Amino acid sequence: MKNIVCFLTVILCSKVIAQSADLNKTKNNNPIFKGWYADPEAIIFDKTYWVYPTFSAPYEKQVFFDAFSSKDLTNWTKHPRILDTAAVKWAKKAIWAPSIIKHKNKYFLFFGANDIQSDNEAGGIGVAVASKPEGPYKDYLGKPLVDKFYNGAQPIDQFVFRDKDGQCYLIYGGWQHCNIAKLKPDFTGFIPFEDKSVFKEITPENYVEGPFMFIKNNKYYFMWSEGGWTGPDYCVAYAIADSPIGPFKRIGKILEQDPKIAVGAGHHSVIKIPNSEKYYIVYHRRPLTETHANSRETCMEEMHFDENGFIKPITITNEGVKAQVIK
Template sequence: MIKFLTSSLLFALAFNALAQNHSSNGNPITDEWYADPEGAIFDSTYWIYPTYSDDYEKQLHFDAFSSKDLINWQKHERIIDTSQISWLRQALWAPSIIEKNGRYWLFFGANDVQRPSRNGYDPNNDINHYGGIGIAVADQPAGPFEDYLGKPLIDTFYNDAQPIDQFVFKDVDGTHYFFYGGWSHCNLGKLNDDFTGFIPWEEGNLFKEITPEGYVEGPFMFLRDGVYYFMWSEGGWTNGTYRVAYAMAESATGPYERKGVILQTSEGDIATGAGHHSVIQRLDNHEYIMVYHRRPIPNEDRDHRVICLDKLEFNSDGTIKPVVMTWEGVEKDTRNNN
């Protein structure tokens, strides 16, 4: 028995040492099923906030992952679940996070609203009459998070956009722009200072529609060398048509010039249906990484999706090169070189 334990311990130590010395992260970062990952960097640590990918009635919490080196990822379980969101009944997905004033604001879609809710919450009606985009807040990136408003931030349809798949972008002037929308419509709003609502546009509307050609869901934006890159997912999220396209603009509010698709089903046997992504910039060499989900081959279920990291590279004119899906993933961040 002692000999067995000793052998097992030696194997575990050897495995951990090997993992520490890997030069690339290896895709996926975990074999567990997750989707819609948002990458972020807080206090020199990489974070990923994904959807827990399962049947809707089981998709009722968020986990998060953190790493110092892009190789070794620590799982933070149940950073928020139904016990912290009183109005949540069905489906929690597509988190988006931002730090403001030393606190961490987690935006999410909940209850899979299927039709406009014009008269507010009626407990006697189906749960799909109430839901939308909510906010949770915490003092640490790993939570625990608690519901901020006690109700959705957006609970109805504007410009026919389903209130899901939100992304918050802080511009250089401090404005927090709010991109969101499903059902092939994308809206843009401006959050107020305390994140309790929106600042109307000059025309008086809370949201303006900015839907680019091909848009389905999953908006994202980042700024590089004075260029605003607006990105989104196209196709069907349940199959191999899912993919990522992008546009370029001179401001966060557009106009956006569509450039094309940069991530899609691999021609080989790596994966299909790659999409609903985010982008982070490495801390060691300032290169860019696409954080996305894809469907492994063979695919076991509608919800069988996994989180992957691959390089995001640019041409000399600032356009984005097609992202190549790999098994290797991205190179280790060697800042600590441990």
């Protein structure tokens, strides 16, 4: 009898331990999905969260994009190969940092390709289009939208920003330079500014790459990544201005590594939950167990502001964010 009681006790204890492990597992929502993915752009379409990241791999293997969707920020569905270089004849490798916008019931995906190092190489920033957020996407222009170095900015790390008046801008740039340009309504090119310039440099102090912009209380929050993406010092900083063209004076870092959690935290995007004041930052980081540059995973944290509208420093976590359904 004692043996039976002991046996049952062991089974019950095992179940409790297993349940506890499951509970602990559900508390850790970072990374938000499996796989090596970086440079995530998060956006909301029709009460569904979407994340469009770079497939983090050697440049020759970066020839497609996967996308991920979720109704609650915790359960994610993978949509494989929404765009492949087979659909973009001029793109051969290093397609990365996708940025997406819905425009006239079409979905326009902006991307960098080929990691060009000079004006003499083929590549730059391209545009793909689809009728659904999960694609499939096809080349929109048949050529790059931006294929030259203007103001010293490498044509990579594109972000499409829609202003309050509906005007869309392309904000982009690597090599420590950032440009902004006014997009034509059909996204086939650019509209010059009043001074007849097409590409305006808005580079803030310490800017390296990965620009992102959003509006809060009629202020323009401009964010970017600093440091080297392969190292532990990668981080996110920001500035605030009254216009999308600045001037942007650097305020400080708000997202960086925690040697106890992960390193190389950067290249992010931000989403705001509709009809609320909840903001989330979506970014990539490198696990402490990994040393390879491409071992990056996509994570998410809640972002808070102080009474003056400044972004509070963000603590990176393994827990991530709680479930959030859009009502």
